Amino acid sequence: MKRRIGILTGGGDCPGLNAVIRGVVKSAIIRRGWEVVGIEDGFDGLLKTDRTRLLGLGDVRGILPRGGTILGTSNRGNPFCYPVENNGKTILTDISDQVVDSIRKMGIDALVAVGGDGSLKIALELMRKGVPIVGVPKTIDNDLMETDVTFGYNTALETATDALDKLHSTAESHHRVMIMEVMGRYAGWIALESGISGGADVILIPEIPFDIQSVCRAIDERCRRGNTFSIVVAAEGAYPRGGGRVVRREASEANPVERLGGIGEYVARELTSCLKMDTRSMVLGHLQRGGSPSTFDRCLGSRFGVGAVELIDKERYGEMVCLRGRDIRSVSIEKAVRRLKLVNPRGQMVYAAEELGIAVGRR
Numbered sequence: 001m002k003r004r005i006g007i008l009t010g011g012g013d014c015p016g017l018n019a020v021i022r023g024v025v026k027s028a029i030i031r032r033g034w035e036v037v038g039i040e041d042g043f044d045g046l047l048k049t050d051r052t053r054l055l056g057l058g059d060v061r062g063i064l065p066r067g068g069t070i071l072g073t074s075n076r077g078n079p080f081c082y083p084v085e086n087n088g089k090t091i092l093t094d095i096s097d098q099v100v101d102s103i104r105k106m107g108i109d110a111l112v113a114v115g116g117d118g119s120l121k122i123a124l125e126l127m128r129k130g131v132p133i134v135g136v137p138k139t140i141d142n143d144l145m146e147t148d149v150t151f152g153y154n155t156a157l158e159t160a161t162d163a164l165d166k167l168h169s170t171a172e173s174h175h176r177v178m179i180m181e182v183m184g185r186y187a188g189w190i191a192l193e194s195g196i197s198g199g200a201d202v203i204l205i206p207e208i209p210f211d212i213q214s215v216c217r218a219i220d221e222r223c224r225r226g227n228t229f230s231i232v233v234a235a236e237g238a239y240p241r242g243g244g245r246v247v248r249r250e251a252s253e254a255n256p257v258e259r260l261g262g263i264g265e266y267v268a269r270e271l272t273s274c275l276k277m278d279t280r281s282m283v284l285g286h287l288q289r290g291g292s293p294s295t296f297d298r299c300l301g302s303r304f305g306v307g308a309v310e311l312i313d314k315e316r317y318g319e320m321v322c323l324r325g326r327d328i329r330s331v332s333i334e335k336a337v338r339r340l341k342l343v344n345p346r347g348q349m350v351y352a353a354e355e356l357g358i359a360v361g362r363r
Helices: 017-032 044-048 096-105 117-128 154-173 189-197 212-224 264-275 295-313 348-355
Strands: 003-008 033-040 052-054 080-087 087-093 110-116 133-137 176-182 202-204 230-235 247-249 279-283 319-326 327-330
Touching: 003 017, 003 044, 017 110, 017 295, 033 044, 044 096, 044 117, 052 202, 096 117, 110 117, 117 133, 133 295, 154 176, 154 189, 154 230, 154 295, 176 189, 176 264, 189 202, 189 230, 189 348, 202 212, 202 319, 212 230, 212 264, 230 264, 264 279, 295 319, 295 327
Parallel strands: 003 033, 003 110, 110 133, 133 319, 176 230, 176 279, 202 230
Antiparallel strands: 033 052, 080 087, 319 327
16 A cells, blocks of 8 residues: 655754665565655654655655755654744644644655654654554664664764774873863763773763762872873763752753753863862863764664564554663553663763773762
8 A cells, every 4th residue: 555654853853864865765665666755854844844855766866975864853842732923922832633634634644753862752652643654763772672773873883982982191291180061861871882992090970970079089199100190971961869860951841841951061160279270171062963974873773764664564553663681672652651761870981981090989
């Protein structure tokens, strides 16, 4: 049966999104003769038909090595909590019925939602309103349950590790303590794995609230062993024992998700007060989201795209493709977004870091 399927990319961008889009388009058209509708700017694109377009094989030619997404994305277009102007005031309104109606008017038989925890929760709610949806897990944070890894994470790790390699030379030349703040929100995967791979001396992650005096002692001990510099990797969601997370913007009704950022500067100030060393901080920021996807992310994104089309073909709606070992499988979206996948503070990865002499801020 010929079908018309839609695809959107929601939430923050990450390397490998175009590989997923390409995988969906090629699998749907070449193998099944279906139509594919590209929806622009995440769930925002479902509000107006002029923000959608048919995707043919020519539209996905050459996009495999490109970062970002050819469809655009947004992390503010929640149709269940959408900002609407009313008498000069912004009111958060549930316009999900309008979105469902738009999907039907477009003749879309099923929707592929590519996104992280937030986007897939929106997809789950639309599914409950009768929209046939399958999910594809996307986030550089690698914090989605039920999949061994999400695409985009590997490329972000390479970016962070490359930055650490560069920081070593300048830190050693000036005998400094250099703190690099990385993304990850409430999960410490990027900080932990890039820190191990990039030879960091201290790694601070949200799952282990750190004691700043313990960090100072670890750096002092390095100095006594003859090391003239130190590298600290701090996840943006890391925080001190007994304290709170450092945020750029508090959560509010209009912006329900707090904006993390500033932990690197905080750690630099605290270390300056207890060390006789020049201390600097840097924020790696959105560089982690950009650039050409790694070989791993290109392949995984492509396989996820194919897997999503297979789920639609079998009418297994409400499921999300996932990676288990080396195989692409599927799991219910509801199960995948139930809670975040966090680093085990007593797990093998943290154990390996400490065995390598890396301090994690434990008291």
